[in-house]
Amino acid sequence: MEEDDASIGSPLRVVLTFLLIVVLPLAIGLFAAARLTPRPQIGIIRLSYDINSQTAYEIGEQLRTARQNPAIKGVVLVINSPGGSAAFSEELFLDVLDTRRELPVVASIDLLAASGAYYMAAAANEIYAKPTSSVGSVGVIASLPGDIFIDEDLLTTGPYKAFGGTRDGYVRQIERAKLAFLDAVQVGRGDRLTMDLATLSRAEIYTGVQAAEFGLIDGLASGEEALRRAAALAGVRQYDAVELYPLTFDTDTIPLPEVRYQPQPIDEARLRQAPAALAPGLYYRYVEPSAAR
């Protein structure tokens, strides 16, 4: 009994015991906590250009990174894009929906989220914009194929092998793509969308204020607020905002894109001529009109 008292009372033993019972687990706990409970991150993905095969790939890879990185608890899509290719816009829409199964995704519209860019944003949990951001242009633009013909030296096995289809058939494909767009917006926005689809199909561009009124977005907010909303949806109290591009790509070999979308107005005459300016295909693309006629 005395030995026990003596052992306990030994200063050395007290120190050792303290180190073993208190300091050691605390040190291990602190060390492990940094790894087991990393500071959560809200990933930032920037869509700052037309949607095409390259940009769709880049955004898609960043979304994959977000899904696969346990530290990333949410994603904010910072959008400044007029849209672009219909199929790649739809791919991004589906990628965002896929990501939402694991992480909340919030879209933050800077200057413009039009057409295909809004298509993608519609899949996000929430969408925010600035009061004068440009939002909308829900619709399709495409140039119709020319008249069909046959040639003595060009042999095909079907009347539309060289043309893809009839002009009238293409018109209906375009209309159906519009319906797909409207359906996607309706699916993404659900009951929050207060605008009827016939009106939405006018493909107008709305300001952020109008878009909020019509339920195209969830509110007016800054990019920081969008981050906070993403964090809140993820149940995160503190977080780091991280750019996902450097985490996804080796910026030494694939540098961060320097191009940032700026409106590139197309004057009316060139737009009228243009179908030529559009490569074959369907586009969820907003074509900014020129200021001067």
Add this chain to the structure above:
Amino acid sequence: MHKAALYLAIFVVLLLAPSAVRLFQYYRPLAEAPATPPAYTGAGIGAVPTPEAGNGADTVQTGAATRRVAGAPRGVVVLDQAHGNQFTREELATLDGLLAARGLQVRPLAEGALTEALRAATGLVVIAPVDGYSPAEAQAVSDLVARGGRVLLVGDPTRYNIEFDETDIFAAPIIATAQAPLNDLANAFDITFRGDYLYNTVENEGNFRNILIGADGFGDSALTEGLDRLALYSSHSLQLGPSAAALLSADDNTWSSATDRPGGLVLAALSPAEGDAGQLLAIGDVHFLTEPYSTVYDNGAFVARVADFLAGGGSTGTLAGFPYFFHSPVDLVYSDDPDLGPDAFDDIIALQAAFRGVGLSLALANEAAADHDVIYAGLYNTAEDVAELLDAAGVSLAIRPAIARPATTATTHPDATPTPSHGTRLIESPLGDVEMAGTALLLLADDGTRRQLVVLAASNDGLENALTRLRGAASAEGVNLTDCLIQDNLALCPTGVANEPVEYALVTSGPADEPTTESEQPNGSQADSPEPTDKGAIELGQTKTAELAAGEIHAWTFRDGPATIDITVDPDADMDAVLELYAPDGTLMANLDSAFAGGVEEMRAVEIPDDRPYFIIVRDFFNNGGHYQLSVAAGEPAQPDQPESTPTPEPGG
């Protein structure tokens, strides 16, 4: 044991505490889970079917039902391609076929004056022009409508032209639309093409700009009667004034891009508005005329109705439209079958060249073929072939006065070479009475089967000058009628021949073969009349036959008075008899030249007061002479309210 457990607990707590603190620091344990992502299946994407083709069978049979003869169109529709029109002929294949089936000839106007082209037209089609129309052209279109023609004006918001200044790459491009040019023509009919396009996002034909029009949107017109639904593929709206009526109106879900307001939008209109009197049809879309859009719903039937509308254009040309009112091969027929010499051939050749210049054929013929149009050329004196045409036009060729009132100035006895006052040869027409001498008559007659142009003059030179006028047909100015008295299809023009004689027969052999049978001066004045040949007495009830030599005058003596007598001269066909009656003192009692060559001169109810010798003079107006019968019969005294005689003017040769 307890102590060890305590130590272990402390160890564990302290081991986990940092993580717990971080968890608590970083996360909200009770945060609401985000909503489950929606499932996207694409099930909400509706179908956009191609509409069923309507019954586009054309009820009009191609062929003889609408064509009079092969190559002879029922009407001419000018297709304007001279104003930067934004369409191709290939696009109009459907309409072309329908017009051809109705016997209409489509004449594209790629260059040249619309005013000239419309002179021949019964219809006009103008599609998406981007070059403006001059006031003269607009007036020509109005004139076409005024004379019964039909006009189809078609706009389309997708048809425009863009021009770039190649010398200045920074210059703004010029976008030329069809709105203003169409309104150059349409405004006169209370129709204005607006610069908008129509759209419907609620119910459309595959695209917001493809407007569906149901029976509720049809105006009361044969153009839409019995149709159920039409689709117009991008259309302007039309603004209408009181004299225009809406033919196609959009529903309340259709909006105008100009106002961004729905309702009350008109896509097609007719003017004038009354019933089916519309002669100008304005439509805001061209696509429905083209394939495949012409096969959708009732579009095909509507295009056929549009063709019917154009076929309904009146074929009434006017003289100013010479020679375009001819639609069949034209026969040039000289009346009285004259021997034609070099001068005539010059006229014919020049006229043929003029006709060829405007795509028509002209051939000299002795007699007009039944299915050909015809130009009759001749002298008034040989106008028997066209007597019916002249009569139908209210034109009479007459000699007035038929019986002169008792001369106020005594003339000498016939033996003393009397100078009787002959009647004046007149053209009596709705335009007034004009002397034949110095005047050419041009008359266009259209009896529904052929068009006949009558050209008459008093002399060979006058006729030649009249035909020369027609040669201008091939020029841009067209036939020159500016110095003519003209109304509808009748023109009286100066021949430009000074002191023009009224010639007996057409002689075109030229200066080397001047006719031996020279004509007299106008009005039959006989400055160098020969002495009458005394043919002896003629009694009441007698008929005498005599042969009048060229330049000869016969004098017959009547002594069976007092009596009321009828004096009749029945000449041969080539003789234009003139009958005069002189009193014993040489005073001219009456004269008569009411008929042309071959016509009977009949002086009725002439009072012979006594049994002294009265002289009956018979001569030929043209001094050609001829065979005749002279009769003197008892006549009925003239009633106070009846004219002294009832000569029957008759055109003839």
